[in-house]
Amino acid sequence: MSEGGGGAPQFWRAPALRALLHQGLALSPAFCILVVLQAWGMPAPHPLVAALLQGGIAASLSAWRRLAIWWLPIQLLFPSALVVALDLRLPPSLFLGLFLFFLLLYWSSFRTQVPYYPSTRPVWRAVVGLLPARPLRCIDIGSGFGGLVLELAALRPDSRVEGIELAPLPWLASSVRARCTRSRARFRRGDYLDLDFAGYDVVFAYLSPAAMPVLWEKAHSEMRPGALLLSYEFLMSGRAPDIALQPRHGGAVLYGWRM
Numbered sequence: 459m460s461e462g463g464g465g466a467p468q469f470w471r472a473p474a475l476r477a478l479l480h481q482g483l484a485l486s487p488a489f490c491i492l493v494v495l496q497a498w499g500m501p502a503p504h505p506l507v508a509a510l511l512q513g514g515i516a517a518s519l520s521a522w523r524r525l526a527i528w529w530l531p532i533q534l535l536f537p538s539a540l541v542v543a544l545d546l547r548l549p550p551s552l553f554l555g556l557f558l559f560f561l562l563l564y565w566s567s568f569r570t571q572v573p574y575y576p577s578t579r580p581v582w583r584a585v586v587g588l589l590p591a592r593p594l595r596c597i598d599i600g601s602g603f604g605g606l607v608l609e610l611a612a613l614r615p616d617s618r619v620e621g622i623e624l625a626p627l628p629w630l631a632s633s634v635r636a637r638c639t640r641s642r643a644r645f646r647r648g649d650y651l652d653l654d655f656a657g658y659d660v661v662f663a664y665l666s667p668a669a670m671p672v673l674w675e676k677a678h679s680e681m682r683p684g685a686l687l688l689s690y691e692f693l694m695s696g697r698a699p700d701i702a703l704q705p706r707h708g709g710a711v712l713y714g715w716r717m
């Protein structure tokens with residue numbers, strides 16, 4: 459299966475790559491400023507000061523190019539974090555291990571802009587409460603470690619419950635959980651954009667604001683009349699939901715649209 463529409467231009471517009479580019483572009487001005495200051499007789503700065511200067515320039519570039527606001531502190535502090543990490547003289551295998559762990563956990567989140575964060579049991583119970591009382595085919599698109607799918611499969615033995623997940627580590631963990639608990643839940647690794655939603659009565663999504671416009675277009679064109687699209691926390695802009703309920707007092711809202 460491919461991993462999402464959009465191709466190469468979409469890939470290069472990923473915020474993480476733009477942030478990296480801004481760090482690269484900030485190198486020369488930061489270097490020039492430090493050279494000029496030393497030519498004026500200032501002592502060589504502490505590496506952390508140089509790193510903060512680099513981070514400040516990168517953060518300004520990111521603000522100018524309108525990256526999301528939460529990128530700015532990351533941009534500011536990233537070079538300093540590198541300096542501190544190098545100073546700690548940690549074994550390179552630790553960096554490699556952490557890199558591989560996060561790669562397998564987040565996979566192409568930098569492109570999809572949908573990282574892993576789990577929903578909780580009150581949300582799963584709210585979803586169960588919304589399901590029509592007849593055999594259904596349900597799917598969690600981006601099923602993470604499989605909590606919702608396993609719960610639905612246990613509570614609705616009359617229905618076929620599936621999950622699809624792009625990142626290898628959550629997909630593997632959910633498949634192992636299903637096997638170990640003898641669950642009827644089915645998990646597959648792949649991109650939900652490659653699925654045909656016409657085969658499902660209920661599609662559940664817990665994604666991110668960035669994913670909503672494409673999801674709505676896909677659901678609207680593929681889901682059958684009467685099918686139910688659920689989205690936890692994130693609304694489709696300009697599409698009033700038919701269902702809006704709060705699984706936990708003070709928590710996020712579970713939205714639903716009937717096709």
Ligand SMILES: C[S@@+](CC[C@H](N)C(=O)[O-])C[C@H]1O[C@@H](n2cnc3c(N)ncnc32)[C@H](O)[C@@H]1O
Nearest residue numbers: 572574575576577600601602623624649650664
């Ligand atoms: C916020 S988590 C939600 C996990 C789970 N649905 C839950 O409710 O706990 C979103 C998940 O969607 C996955 N994901 C993002 N884009 C995807 C795509 N195009 N196809 C399949 N999975 C995707 C991410 O890897 C991540 O694990």
